[in-house]
Amino acid sequence: MRRLTFIIVYLTICSLNTLFCQVKPNDLKITYIANEGFLLETINHKILIDALFSEGYGAFHVPDKDLNDKILKAESPFDNVSLYMLTHYHKDHCDPELINKYLSKHKTIPLVASMPSIVYIDGNYFGFIAKKEQFRVLTPKPNKTLSIRVGDIPVKAYAIKHLSMYKNDVDLEELMFNVAYQFEMDGIKIFHSGDIEMNTFKDFLSANRDKTYKVDIAFLYYNLFKAGKSDMELLIKELQPKYIVLMHIPIKKMEEIAEKTELLKKTFPNILFFRNSMETANINLYNQN
Numbered sequence: 342m343r344r345l346t347f348i349i350v351y352l353t354i355c356s357l358n359t360l361f362c363q364v365k366p367n368d369l370k371i372t373y374i375a376n377e378g379f380l381l382e383t384i385n386h387k388i389l390i391d392a393l394f395s396e397g398y399g400a401f402h403v404p405d406k407d408l409n410d411k412i413l414k415a416e417s418p419f420d421n422v423s424l425y426m427l428t429h430y431h432k433d434h435c436d437p438e439l440i441n442k443y444l445s446k447h448k449t450i451p452l453v454a455s456m457p458s459i460v461y462i463d464g465n466y467f468g469f470i471a472k473k474e475q476f477r478v479l480t481p482k483p484n485k486t487l488s489i490r491v492g493d494i495p496v497k498a499y500a501i502k503h504l505s506m507y508k509n510d511v512d513l514e515e516l517m518f519n520v521a522y523q524f525e526m527d528g529i530k531i532f533h534s535g536d537i538e539m540n541t542f543k544d545f546l547s548a549n550r551d552k553t554y555k556v557d558i559a560f561l562y563y564n565l566f567k568a569g570k571s572d573m574e575l576l577i578k579e580l581q582p583k584y585i586v587l588m589h590i591p592i593k594k595m596e597e598i599a600e601k602t603e604l605l606k607k608t609f610p611n612i613l614f615f616r617n618s619m620e621t622a623n624i625n626l627y628n629q630n
């Protein structure tokens with residue numbers, strides 16, 4: 342009987358707070374959704390970032406309908422989400438209809454996004470503005486930072502320009518507003534770059550020479566490492582991560598990047614990337630400084 346009581350109590354705690362039963366202190370559990378979309382989980386928090394989208398331009402991983410439905414319905418492991426974050430409004434990061442639906446269904450979940458992203462969603466989904474109570478809008482000036490606290494999660498938004506794509510000397514991404522985020526979940530510091538490249542990252546750094554950045558885990562656009570070891574050394578010097586997660590890898594380049602990663606691991610062993618939706622990694626930051 343006692344044992345049964347214990348089991349019932351345990352199950353009650355689990356159902357009240359599933360995190361409690363899955364993730365230990367100092368752990369970060371990463372669930373890959375697709376492209377730059379992840380569910381991040383620490384002992385008390387879950388954050389979704391760039392998670393709801395349905396377009397991959399034929400080049401990038403896309404969550405299938407079942408996965409999008411699971412997120413929308415907040416089925417485990419997507420239950421008890423504290424925060425939804427969006428780096429920018431390209432369709433391989435953001436589906437206006439799905440995000441609108443998500444905020445409608447989950448009225449206590451705040452959305453952290455820039456004003457251009459909000460305007461884009463509102464333009465594509467009439468009436469989105471009615472959910473503005475849920476918006477936590479962060480639109481720093483180019484190469485500047487804005488900070489807020491959402492509950493007990495400190496969030497910094499860095500306006501690092503979206504990577505460029507030139508055609509006849511015109512940068513086709515000139516107007517795309519990208520935000521990189523640094524946020525802290527139960528003491529674990531996370532950086533998510535969005536779509537940036539080394540030049541835009543360097544511009545940001547040189548405009549912020551008086552500041553330092555120190556994170557535990559950096560989620561980085563895969564092509565930041567275009568030049569290989571030298572790029573990686575710069576990123577490690579600036580962000581000081583214990584782990585790096587590569588993201589936005591084109592499906593066709595998976596094997597090429599896998600080989601490149603093996604070489605980079607000789608300099609920095611803790612690099613990982615994901616190949617399939619719902620793959621997970623549990624990173625323990627215990628005893629690491």
Ligand SMILES: [Zn+2]
Binds near residue numbers: 429431503536
């Ligand atoms: Zn993009």
